[in-house]
Amino acid sequence: MKKLQDDLASYGLGDALVALLVRFQQGQLSAEMTLMYWLMLGHKVEEVEVCLGALEKAAMVGLSTAEPSFLSLHTMLAVNREGCQRIADMLASGVDSDRSATSVEEGIAFCRRLFDWSVQQSPEASVALYSLGNPVLLTAATQEIVAWLRGQDLLGQERDALDIGCGIGRFEEALSPVMRTITGIDVSPAMVKEAQRRCEKLTNVRVLECEGRDLARFADASFDLVLAVDSFPYLFRSGWPLLARHFQESARVLRPGGRLAVLDLSYGRTVELDRADFARLAQEAALQVIEPGAQPFEHWDGWAFLACKTRSTATEAIEMSNCW
Numbered sequence: 275m276k277k278l279q280d281d282l283a284s285y286g287l288g289d290a291l292v293a294l295l296v297r298f299q300q301g302q303l304s305a306e307m308t309l310m311y312w313l314m315l316g317h318k319v320e321e322v323e324v325c326l327g328a329l330e331k332a333a334m335v336g337l338s339t340a341e342p343s344f345l346s347l348h349t350m351l352a353v354n355r356e357g358c359q360r361i362a363d364m365l366a367s368g369v370d371s372d373r374s375a376t377s378v379e380e381g382i383a384f385c386r387r388l389f390d391w392s393v394q395q396s397p398e399a400s401v402a403l404y405s406l407g408n409p410v411l412l413t414a415a416t417q418e419i420v421a422w423l424r425g426q427d428l429l430g431q432e433r434d435a436l437d438i439g440c441g442i443g444r445f446e447e448a449l450s451p452v453m454r455t456i457t458g459i460d461v462s463p464a465m466v467k468e469a470q471r472r473c474e475k476l477t478n479v480r481v482l483e484c485e486g487r488d489l490a491r492f493a494d495a496s497f498d499l500v501l502a503v504d505s506f507p508y509l510f511r512s513g514w515p516l517l518a519r520h521f522q523e524s525a526r527v528l529r530p531g532g533r534l535a536v537l538d539l540s541y542g543r544t545v546e547l548d549r550a551d552f553a554r555l556a557q558e559a560a561l562q563v564i565e566p567g568a569q570p571f572e573h574w575d576g577w578a579f580l581a582c583k584t585r586s587t588a589t590e591a592i593e594m595s596n597c598w
Contacts, residue, residue: 287325290315295344304573305350306411310404313362322351322358350406357399357407364395364403372542374511381512382461382486389462393442397468401441401504404574415573416444419503419537420452422570426580428533429453433498436489436527438520439505443469443481450476457497461486487516489523500524503537504576510540521559528583534561536579545569545577556581 287295291312298308312322326348351358364370369391375381392400396407405412423429429452437445440458442465449456450473458473458481460466469481484491502520509517524534534556539548549567556563565580 288315291317298347299344303575304404305347306354306406306408306573307404307575308347309351309354309358309406310361313358313365314403319351319355319359319362326351354406354408354411357396357405360396360407361399361403364392364399372511375513378487378512378516381508381516385486385508385512386461386463389441389460390464393462393464393468397442400465401444402574411573412444415571416448418571418573420445420448422578423449423499423501423535424452426533426535426565428499428535430498434496435499435501436492436497438489438500438502438524439508440469440481441465443472443479445501445503446473446476446479446481450479453499454478455480457482457492459484459489488519489527492527494526495529496527498529498532500528500532500534501537502535506536506539507541518555518558521555521561525559525561525583530583532583533564534581534583536581538576539579548577548579552579552581560584 294311297303329344330348398405398409398412399407402412431454435453435456437458440460446456446458455478463483466481466483473479509520539552545567553563561581564582568578
């Protein structure tokens with residue numbers, strides 16, 4: 275690996291880019307995630323092309339940078355060049371920001387503006403920049419998450435799900451055949467409109483605009499699964515009270531034995547911090563941690579957390595290890 279780092283450094287690449295490409299070579303990042311992060315470092319698409327061209331030429335002289343896995347980045351970029359340019363333009367716009375909000379109201383308003391705008395730029399990229407705006411890449415990532423949910427025994431045609439921050443309705447479409455009902459909520463009117471359009475023929479799907487402050491519109495013990503994919507980081511930026519409120523509200527609307535699945539709790543922090551905060555939030559909401567943080571996906575580098583609502587009687591509590 276040291277030779278690989280030295281070879282990459284010989285091209286004059288910055289430390290951050292060298293570290294990124296090493297992660298890719300080690301199999302920690304998919305090609306699409308690597309390109310997304312590369313663009314997030316501030317590089318233009320043309321600069322990425324030039325660098326990948328140089329790495330491809332390295333194959334002729336036997337440098338370690340010529341590994342086939344690196345060359346696949348060039349193919350990924352070539353196939354998705356238009357989408358990569360759109361991603362670069364979205365990142366350069368300055369509409370998004372990783373700055374923490376000064377109040378809950380500011381945080382919610384920011385999310386509404388951001389996602390109203392981003393869905394107009396690219397529906398697929400608005401919910402997953404790493405899709406590069408490509409529906410095929412987004413579907414592959416979505417199905418991978420669905421497979422994980424199935425492996426955790428979270429799905430079933432006798433179960434009801436709530437999707438917090440549903441975006442364009444990708445999980446509503448994917449889970450409709452395997453759930454009794456699925457309800458998606460989002461603070462962005464434009465996102466809700468797009469999700470409703472995509473799901474209009476799915477009779478067991480509801481997509482609703484929400485205020486983003488709580489789950490008050492839903493009754494106690496209404497759902498078997500509460501799902502939050504890439505939405506809780508925005509609650510995190512809006513302040514701990516809003517994040518904690520959604521944990522407590524999730525516990526309230528879950529049926530005994532139901533589960534809260536959080537895929538990414540925050541952005542830009544260590545997983546150790548996220549694990550500690552997830553455990554604290556779950557405990558305060560009277561939820562039992564089942565999965566304290568795993569990275570089971572290939573297309574996406576998100577972290578998966580899972581908690582279960584305790585059953586109401588002493589007899590049922592004995593069964594908590596299974597939760598169903």
